[in-house]
Amino acid sequence: MGSSEPQILCIFQDNTLPERLNGFQSQEDNLAIEYLPWDDRVEVKGKIKDSPFRFDVALLQVPDIKKIETLEIVAVIKDYYRDIEIVYISVSDDRFFVKPQQPLPGYRAYQPLVCAEIFHLLSFFCRQVQSRRERQMLEGLHKLTLGINEKSVDLTDILKLTCRTAVEIMKVDHSGFVIYEKDLSSGRVAAEFPSILGDEAVEIPVDGIEREEKLVFKKEHIDIQNLMEDTTLNEKLKAIYQRWCIRSILIVPVVLNQKVIASFSLDMMQKCRHFYEDEIEFCRKLAAHVALAIGNARHLKEISVLYEIGLALEEQSVQTGDIKKIAGSIRDKAAQLVDVKNFFLISYDEKRDYYEFLFHQDEMDVISTIPQEIMRNSFSAYVIRQKKPQILRPKDIDYLMEKGELKRVGHESKVWLGAPLIARDRVIGVMSVQSYTHEEAYDEHDLTILSTIAGQAAIAIDNYRLLQDLRQQLLQINALYDATKVIMQETPNISGLLEKIVREAVEFSRAQAGQFISYDSARKVFRVVFTYNLDELKGMEFAPDEGMISQVIKTGKGQFTNDYFNESYASGKLDIPEFRAKIQGMVQVPLQWEGNIIGILVMTSRPGDNRVFSQVDVEQLEQFARPATIAISISRTISFQQALLQSNPEAIIALNNKGKITEFNHTSEQIMGYRKRDILGKFMGDYYYDGLEETRRMKKILDEGESNGRPVKDIHAGVKGKNGDRIPILFSGAILKDEFGQRIGSIGLMRDLREITQIEQEFHKQQAILAELESMPQDSSIKELQGLKDHLRRMLEKTCQSCRLKYMVLFAGIAEKDTVLQPVAWWGLPEDIVSNQPLFNWRKTELLPRTGDTEMDIRQEAKIITEWLPNEEWRKRITGGIRGQNKDYFQGLACGVPVRLADNYRSLLVFGPFIEQNDLMKMEKFLKNIALVINMRAMSWLQAIYLQARRKETENALELVTHRARMYLQQITGKFSLIKQKVDRGTPAADKAQEGERLALHTARVIKHVLCGQSAEMEREDYTFQCHSLAALVHNCAATFEERARENKREIRLDDSIDNLPQAEVDDRFLSVAIGYLIENAIKYSFEETFIKIFSTYDLKTATIIVQDIGEDMDDRARENLIKPGKRWTMSARARQIPGSGFGLWESSVIAVAHEGHVDFFSIPYKPVQGRPAHQVKVWLTIPLKQEKGNLSGKRR
């Protein structure tokens, strides 16, 4: 058909119109129109008023309602009285032409009417049709939108739906979509309706085809009326059109984000015409909808793909141990959304300003290694500096290059996209793509996509690195945990730990060798204490200011170098060929604990092993050093605790909650006899001597202690030794709890009481011996030396037997300054030794200066000898002091204990060897006591015997003289008596005889009083009592002795109470002597650098003067010996004939008694003075203030 021919085909319908027209009411008078659904056609039914004709009008297709003149209508006019006639009505140019195919009878008469009616009808009809078509288009778009929304995920479905909608609404034969490649170089048919291509992949080229380029790049539609005449088509396309008989075609571009992504075509096979504006407009609308749908679908897909990328990268970053693989995976994922023909993934280390290619793919350039300096001016570096995604086209690149912001690397690209990889606010790399062909290859949307992928990639890379760090840390922790576990469970051997640490560190840091350098605080040097793979270094020492160590100490931080021997701080010790061949790089990190460097961990690399150390290695090794430091400290603490535990002098046993033994230290082993390894894990109850009963008792005690909050201390118990014996112990213990307060066991300290018990028994035995010795009766027959010797021999015998000694000898000197002592008593010596006994010479002991004197300077030399010590030195000196014949016999003596009497060493008790082994240290006090008892007994009796002997001599002499004198006087008296008898009384001769007799008697009395030394009571008449101030008297006495006290390094302190003393009737001369003796006595027996206090008390009847000193003790024996017996020896003492001490008290006592008073003393222990045991001694003299006249026979003035 030509272009003027009707375009609508006439279709006949069935004969059911009459029925369907029933009830039909036209809105107008003569026309009833009913719209009936019938396929996709519109029908108009009506009847012509007042005529037998009724008609059905079927409007088949109205391509363009506005162009009604081209409308062709098939109207069916029926004569209900006859057969149906078909009338063909053509409407054109506002004129109706009815061409009956078969003339109807009577039709002509009605023809004008029919035509008018039809015209009228069609006018209305056309309006309806136009409206309907518009509605159909809207509905079509609506349906399409709904369809798009419903099928938004699957783009192909959307496209197919669009094609179908277009075909249905536009009444075209075929519709299709071509989707273009991202670079718009070509397209492919993505959807069509109805399907004429099937599965055939049809590619539509763009480049070089004017029509397509116009469409793609200029975004203009293509309306071709007759394809066969189109010369712009290529042959392939033309063949396709011919094959499918496509004659006319309308193509509109599908534009998304200013970019043609596809084209939408409407094809007509039957007709050959241009498309109307409304058709084009509708197509554009459809294309816009589809673009939107495609955009949404793409967006959804992008989101989906990005999500998948995120998941995949996350998974890869966790599972893959190779960053390059992850980078490749990132590229593959990115390829789903952007063109990655040229793709780069670069990592960037901000601290080091270091670039590294993780992945690269380029069409033009082959990238191997780009120097860092060039990389720092690259596009990637620009993106990293800007920290924002960048899209750079030639003009942008030129501008930035002019500004010096960047330099081109490689071939010139049309468009370059780069997005920074940002993780945790740090730029860790850049991802970029570029196109060498089209500027339009990438747009802003691609940059967004790339940024999004870069974000995911950054997270993945960062995760990977974090994970690697975590893995590394985990490895380190595991290694340290294993090392610590080994230490805790097996041995606290610090060297084992160091080995572990160094080995782990070497492995961890991929070094060739490692060392641990420890600080020797005593010598103040650093010493290599452990080496791994470089044993030549072991034991080498470095000063704190030497080598890299000095840098580490100075900064307190780790140091590294990759060329040790070219560094200024390289230690000269290492600069020898041997080490030069083995050391290239070095990392040193300090191990710091509580602010102190306890060691340095050193990693080294060998020349040629390509191990390059960096700051990262230092940091990693420092991280490694922290747990290592803790482990070392723990190990040291454990070692220390273990050492403490094992070396503890007390037995320590720890139990768990089940009563099983978990710790058993060395002392426990020694006490109980079991080995630790044999007893660990055993039930403690089995080792109590009383078994379960004792176990329960101990548990109860511990529980009670726990609940009362009081420590369990010094509980007596008994454990079972290995030999089954009961071992008495003193138990102290506590419940052990963990950090949550849960009871985890108990710990107990045991003290072995066996030795204490033994010591106690020994002590009691010694006490008994001492008591026995002390209580040995002092034989009243000891009046001469032999008696004393016998007595002492018995004491020595007793001692030897009790102490199981081989022999004992007592050396003593009678004179107080003798340096040579004689054997006074002995026991256990062989006869030949007894017959020729040696002497003891103090000078030969070398304890005294070699002055050669035979007398000791008491006050000077007593200091040198000090106290006896139970050591070998003293034993040798004592042995050396034994001189004379048979001295060698005494070489094996056990010890010699000297004893002082007053300030002098007057005797020495030699203990022979013990028959059994004995510890002199433990016996020291006992032996001293024995020596004291025996020596005191010996010396007191020796002195007594000596004194007695002297007294007897004196008495004998006095008695003889007295006796003789009296006898002579008796003779004189007798003669005077005879004269008196012979002469007469009253004569001068008688008087003279009487006078002579009286003088003789008086002479006898004088002799008696002067020479015979009567008792004090008998001398009272010699005292002259007078009223004197006691205060003045005491002051005078004290003043007299002040200088002497000073010379002897004593100080006399006079108490204020002295000033309060009243007056009394005393003999001031004698009382001064008495008080003077008290003070002299105090000076003599007090210790140096002490003071002597004089004070007083008085009441109405008596006054007491007290002299107090700090020094030697005075006991009851002194009271017995020094005061009471003194009465008889007063005269001798006064004559200073008797050596020794203590006679002052006798004097004082005599004088006090003469004053109706008395002298006494009191002694209490005092704190040690100059290392010697001291006593506070108070000696007092009490006299009555008013003395009864009748009691006194002395003269009174």
Added chain:
Amino acid sequence: MTVQRKRRTIFYFEDDVDCINEVVNILKEQYDIILAAHWPVIKIKREFPFDLVIIDLMIHRFSIDESGQEVENISFEGISWKRTGVDFLKRIRIEEYVEFGFSKDVPVIIASAVVDYNVKQEAHNLKISHYIEKPFTLGEIQEVIRKILAK
């Protein structure tokens, strides 16, 4: 007939004759006095006991008697010469010398120059009638003897 009372007999146990001779000579005017300290004089059996014994406590081993001869005085084994008088008295009290005129209860005067209080005390314990210290006067001894013999 009036029987003249026999003169009283006194034994003076004294070794130093010289010192006491003057007094004894005067006393002999009133009493029969034997002055000696050596055995030959003492160990003479007597029919009548002495009326009084005067004892010196300290007796030397040797002395000169009234005739000027050196004599060996009494001494007791194990007893000091200073206590010979005491021991002699003890023996009198145990009737050791009764046959020689020393009766158990004879009054005894100690006349001594002894100073030792203990010896004095010991003598007192042997029931002495008086203790007189040398030197004493004639009057003193006469008074003491008179008083004792008058009892």
